[in-house]
Amino acid sequence: MGNENRSSQRKLVAVTGFVAREDTSWSSSEVAVQTLNLSRTGALLQVQERLLPGEVCALTLVKPNGGYGDIPARVVWVARGDKGYRAGVAFRNLNADQEYLVDLHLMRSEKH
Numbered sequence: 001m002g003n004e005n006r007s008s009q010r011k012l013v014a015v016t017g018f019v020a021r022e023d024t025s026w027s028s029s030e031v032a033v034q035t036l037n038l039s040r041t042g043a044l045l046q047v048q049e050r051l052l053p054g055e056v057c058a059l060t061l062v063k064p065n066g067g068y069g070d071i072p073a074r075v076v077w078v079a080r081g082d083k084g085y086r087a088g089v090a091f092r093n094l095n096a097d098q099e100y101l102v103d104l105h106l107m108r109s110e111k112h
Helices: 096-111
Strands: 016-021 030-038 042-047 056-062 068-081 084-091
Touching: 016 068, 030 096, 042 068, 056 084, 068 096
Parallel strands: none
Antiparallel strands: 016 030, 016 056, 030 042, 042 084, 056 068, 068 084
């Protein structure tokens, strides 16, 4: 994979959720996703429907204790894979609750 410049280390974290698109004029507004890895600044997603680079969205993740939490994000890149698409997203302006949700998933991954 080479040497990547990341501001935050990514960890293997599998969380089910969905992406809600801001502009839904051409496709479905909510797309089911599975995170493949996660960091405090972004995530790698497995998704069946193609997202567009530059697209602004909300990544909704299941909270470890139940319920859902939204994380504002922007699609950075998209590549076709054998199981649909992979998309890299960067998180945008997280508040304290959103940072806490990401941290919970990161801490949970360390216990497995």
